Amino acid sequence: xxxxxxxxxxxxxxxxxxxxxxxxxxxxxxxxxxxxxxxxxxxxxxxxxxxxxxxxxxxxxxxxxxxxxxxxxxxxxxxxxxxxxxxxxxxxxxxxxxxxxxxxxxxxxxxxxxxxxxxxxxxxxxxxxxxxxxxxxxxxxxxxxxxxxxxxxxxxxxxxxxxxxxxxxxxxxxxxxxxxxxxxxxxxxxxxxxxxxxxxxxxxxxxxxxxxxxx
Amino acid sequence: xxxxxxxxxxxxxxxxxxxxxxxxxxxxxxxxxxxxxxxxxxxxxxxxxxxxxxxxxxxxxxxxxxxxxxxxxxxxxxxxxxxxxxxxxxxxxxxxxxxxxxxxxxxxxxxxxxxxxxxxxxxxxxxxxxxxxxxxxxxxxxxxxxxxxxxxxxxxxxxxxxxxxxxxxxxxxxxxxxxxxxxxxxxxxxxxxxxxxxxxxxxxxxxxxxxxxxxxxxxxxxxxxxxxxxxxxxxxxxxxxxxxxxxxxxxxxxxx
Numbered sequence: 183x184x185x186x187x188x189x190x191x192x193x194x195x196x197x198x199x200x201x202x203x204x205x206x207x208x209x210x211x212x213x214x215x216x217x218x219x220x221x222x223x224x225x226x227x228x229x230x231x232x233x234x235x236x237x238x239x240x241x242x243x244x245x246x247x248x249x250x251x252x253x254x255x256x257x258x259x260x261x262x263x264x265x266x267x268x269x270x271x272x273x274x275x276x277x278x279x280x281x282x283x284x285x286x287x288x289x290x291x292x293x294x295x296x297x298x299x300x301x302x303x304x305x306x307x308x309x310x311x312x313x314x315x316x317x318x319x320x321x322x323x324x325x326x327x328x329x330x331x332x333x334x335x336x337x338x339x340x341x342x343x344x345x346x347x348x349x350x351x352x353x354x355x356x357x358x359x360x361x362x363x364x365x366x367x368x369x370x371x372x373x374x375x376x377x378x379x380x381x382x383x384x385x386x387x388x389x390x391x392x393x394x395x396x397x
Numbered sequence: 398x399x400x401x402x403x404x405x406x407x408x409x410x411x412x413x414x415x416x417x418x419x420x421x422x423x424x425x426x427x428x429x430x431x432x433x434x435x436x437x438x439x440x441x442x443x444x445x446x447x448x449x450x451x452x453x454x455x456x457x458x459x460x461x462x463x464x465x466x467x468x469x470x471x472x473x474x475x476x477x478x479x480x481x482x483x484x485x486x487x488x489x490x491x492x493x494x495x496x497x498x499x500x501x502x503x504x505x506x507x508x509x510x511x512x513x514x515x516x517x518x519x520x521x522x523x524x525x526x527x528x529x530x531x532x533x534x535x536x537x538x539x540x541x542x543x544x545x546x547x548x549x550x551x552x553x554x555x556x557x558x559x560x561x562x563x564x565x566x567x568x569x570x571x572x573x574x575x576x577x578x579x580x581x582x583x584x585x586x587x588x589x590x591x592x593x594x595x596x597x598x599x600x601x602x603x604x605x606x607x608x609x610x611x612x613x614x615x616x617x618x619x620x621x622x623x624x625x626x627x628x629x630x631x632x633x634x635x636x637x638x639x640x641x642x643x644x645x646x647x648x649x650x651x652x653x
Contacts (some may be wrong), residue, residue: 240650242498243498243649243650244494244498244649244650245650246650260495260498262491262495264491266491266492266494266495267492268409268413268489268492270412270413270416270417271409271412271413275409275412278405278409279405279406279409279496280496280499282401282402282405282406282501283402283496283497283499283500283501284499284500285500287401287405314416330495334499
């Protein structure tokens with residue numbers, strides 16, 4: 183069994199051990215194990231249909247594995263591959279809805295609106311805060327999809343093809359942001375069917391034939 | 398259940414419905430069209446029937462048009478609310494799941510959707526009730542209105558249950574059409590069930606109590622507590638089943 187360990191000896195934010203998953207007779211994940219310590223960006227790559235999204239859905243709790251365990255108590259932010267935003271609400275309303283879900287609407291040290299303004303400015307869609315999501319371009323919707331997953335400053339970000347549809351400038355800003363978070367000890371698991379910049383990751387794991395291997 | 402979360406979700410659901418202008422317009426146009434058709438095709442010929450929920454020995458004799466007005470009002474409210482409830486429950490399934498992952502509880506989401514549905518039921522029920530007196534004067538107008546609202550409640554809960562069971566819209570629509578056509582669109586009309594056999598089947602259908610409530614209130618002074626409480630119980634049972642199935646479908650796997 184191969185069990186890529188990205189940084190042995192550290193505290194672990196996420197531990198995935200021996201995860202298996204089948205859909206009917208098709209075994210998608212055979213024996214997947216990996217760990218994510220604090221302050222690490224882990225890439226998971228693989229061909230279309232290799233089971234990357236299935237693995238992430240198991241990691242965040244949207245799907246039950248047939249076997250194995252997923253452990254970790256870090257606050258998690260999840261950005262799904264397909265847009266999961268309310269099209270008939272405005273950008274601000276989407277943020278408000280998720281801020282309520284994250285429990286940010288109480289008497290916290292920092293109002294969520296400040297974080298929203300900062301994220302919208304950083305990813306260059308501040309002008310669309312009051313616009314209905316259905317009127318936005320695909321790229322701007324993707325920015326919102328991503329920003330909703332980081333509104334609560336999670337310790338662990340789980341991103342499924344986060345930069346699909348982003349322009350080059352936003353792609354660079356995404357990495358700038360990810361590296362700032364890494365410096366603060368926040369981690370990310372990024373799934374992509376191909377990895378542009380290998381050097382930006384602390385580890386890249388390839389999912390092939392249901393098993394993860396270090397690349 | 399956190400009231401703040403329910404309130405936010407309710408506000409957002411209402412905002413979404415408010416922006417579906419054409420659907421909202423249809424909510425008011427469809428009952429008007431139903432009434433228009435009844436006006437066009439019915440006469441004041443007297444018809445006689447017996448109501449299942451009250452123990453009158455003699456037949457109730459009313460104008461065919463008056464009876465049809467009450468019946469079509471019930472059908473309009475029931476059908477519209479069940480479709481709306483289906484839509485509210487099925488729409489955004491993935492985003493709702495993401496909200497649950499972010500911290501919402503399934504009960505908070507479903508209750509907020511139900512409360513949004515209640516607001517629409519009240520509006521449509523009141524609208525249908527308000528235009529009814531333009532065509533005829535029921536004996537107890539307020540209780541006829543209550544019957545319309547109960548039809549919305551029971552069929553709204555049914556729509557939510559179907560929405561919780563089926564992931565895809567087509568299956569949901571077909572199930573609603575199947576029951577609504579048979580029940581609130583046909584069998585609960587006293588003219589049909591008056592001489593029907595196996596009436597127990599008709600009495601077990603969702604629109605039985607609301608239609609009895611409206612019919613008995615429109616044409617008699619008999620007590621309607623039974624149909625009123627029956628409607629509430631039926632709707633609540635359907636709602637509880639919807640909540641249970643929705644919770645099972647949307648549940649997350651907690652990490653150890």
